[in-house]
Amino acid sequence: MADLPTHTIVFEILTRLPVKDVGRSKSVCKQWYALFSTQDFVKIHCSRSVVSSNQRVLLIDDLTYFVRPIISNNNDYGPSSTVTFPFHHQNNDVSILSHLNGLLCVCLNHTYELLLWNPTTTAFKRLSTPDSHGFYINNLDAIGLYVDADDDYKVLHIKRRSGVLGVYVYSREVDSWRNIPFITRQEYLSPHFNWSAGTFCGGTLYFTVCECWIGGTNVVICFDVNSEQFKEISFPPVPSNGMVQGVLVNVKNVLHMFASTGMFEMTIDYGHYKGITGLRSYHVLRSPRYHCHCGAI
Numbered sequence: 001m002a003d004l005p006t007h008t009i010v011f012e013i014l015t016r017l018p019v020k021d022v023g024r025s026k027s028v029c030k031q032w033y034a035l036f037s038t039q040d041f042v043k044i045h046c047s048r049s050v051v052s053s054n055q056r057v058l059l060i061d062d063l064t065y066f067v068r069p070i071i072s073n074n075n076d077y078g079p080s081s082t083v084t085f086p087f088h089h090q091n092n093d094v095s096i097l098s099h100l101n102g103l104l105c106v107c108l109n110h111t112y113e114l115l116l117w118n119p120t121t122t123a124f125k126r127l128s129t130p131d132s133h134g135f136y137i138n139n140l141d142a143i144g145l146y147v148d149a150d151d152d153y154k155v156l157h158i159k160r161r162s163g164v165l166g167v168y169v170y171s172r173e174v175d176s177w178r179n180i181p182f183i184t185r186q187e188y189l190s191p192h193f194n195w196s197a198g199t200f201c202g203g204t205l206y207f208t209v210c211e212c213w214i215g216g217t218n219v220v221i222c223f224d225v226n227s228e229q230f231k232e233i234s235f236p237p238v239p240s241n242g243m244v245q246g247v248l249v250n251v252k253n254v255l256h257m258f259a260s261t262g263m264f265e266m267t268i269d270y271g272h273y274k275g276i277t278g279l280r281s282y283h284v285l286r287s288p289r290y291h292c293h294c295g296a297i
Contacts, residue, residue, distance in 0.1 A: 011035070015044045038151065042101050086122040087115065097136065098145040098155075098197050105145045105155055107136040114143070114155070116172065127155065127170055133177040134170065137161075140191065144198020144205040146225045156198060156205055156223060158182070165189045169228070183230050188221065198223070199248035201255045208235075208246030208257070218244045235259075 014025065014035070026033045035041055085094065090110050097114075098105040104117045112135040114127040127134035134157070136143065142158040155170040157177075167182045182189075188209050198205040205223040210216070218235040235246070236257060246259040 011041070015041060087117075087124055087126075095138070097143040100145045100147065100153070100200055103145065103153065105143055107138075107143075109138075112136055114157070116153075116155070125172070127177075129177065133157075133168060139194075142195035142198065142207055144200065144207065144223065146198070146200040146205050149203075149226050154225070156225075158195065158207075160189055160191060180228050185232070187217075188219070193217075194245065195221075196245075196247060199250055199255065200225075201248075201250040202253060206248050206255060208248060208259075210244045210246060212243060216243070218246065220246070220248075 014022065014032070017025065022036060026036055087108075089108050093109050095107045095109055096104055097107055102118060102120060104119060106115050106117050107113065108115065111128075114134045114136050115124050116127060117124040136157070137159075140160045144156040145153070146156065147153050150173075152171055152173040154172065157166075157168045157170065159166040159168065165182055165186075167180050168177045169180055170177050187193075192212050194210050194212060196208040196210075198207050200206075203225055205225060207221045207223075208218070209221050210218045220233045220235060222231050222233055223229075224231075235244075236259065244259060244261045246257055249256045249258070
């Protein structure tokens with residue numbers, strides 16, 4: 001232990017602190033404040049927090065949010081802790097659009113404003129500007145939160161307004177929005193297509209884009225966060241017996257999808273984007289009839 005550099009010992013200790021203690025420790029000295037802002041610290045602290053004893057669920061209810069620990073051995077919740085929202089809002093007004101490393105991008109539904117919010121430290125930042133950036137409309141817009149190679153947290157905002165497309169990137173480091181080109185097929189900008197929230201995985205933001213018709217077109221749109229280029233990849237082989245909706249999840253830096261299909265009878269396909277290996281089917285419930293399919297995609 002005596003041979004270890006002091007900064008290594010400090011780093012190993014601080015990355016094991018609870019999030020609230022990290023927030024309090026920022027004011028200890030300039031070196032610690034700078035350390036807590038680095039992407040290396042964030043990544044390692046998050047990885048050490050992803051254990052069963054540290055899992056929490058955030059529940060939003062009217063004027064407050066509840067943070068409850070997850071008890072992994074019986075799939076139950078522990079006692080909740082309640083904290084009032086740090087920003088002004090109305091009842092049932094806050095929608096979570098995207099999340100990354102404990103940071104949330106949310107929308108205030110009555111004003112359409114976008115905010116970045118850390119529920120643990122209660123810090124928040126309004127993203128709306130007088131020139132109409134940072135305003136979100138449900139069912140028309142799509143949001144993705146990510147971090148680039150320069151450790152800058154950013155928000156990708158895809159806006160569809162009466163046939164006019166705008167794609168904008170907000171940088172937390174420079175605190176401003178800028179426009180970028182959308183390079184893929186323009187028909188995906190039609191309101192007949194549903195865009196999922198963006199899921200960040202391996203330096204790329206992924207969106208599912210599904211047409212609102214039975215047998216319609218379904219694709220995955222990828223956004224490389226460093227080159228800022230869009231591309232399209234194929235949707236997994238989901239049965240086309242109804243409309244399709246896809247939800248993407250990052251699990252240990254592997255992209256997974258839950259894709260629901262059907263009308264009165266719904267199936268849910270599950271898998272990951274590391275090679276197509278087929279689908280497996282699991283029964284979920286019948287009300288009137290629902291099924292679940294699982295597979296790697």
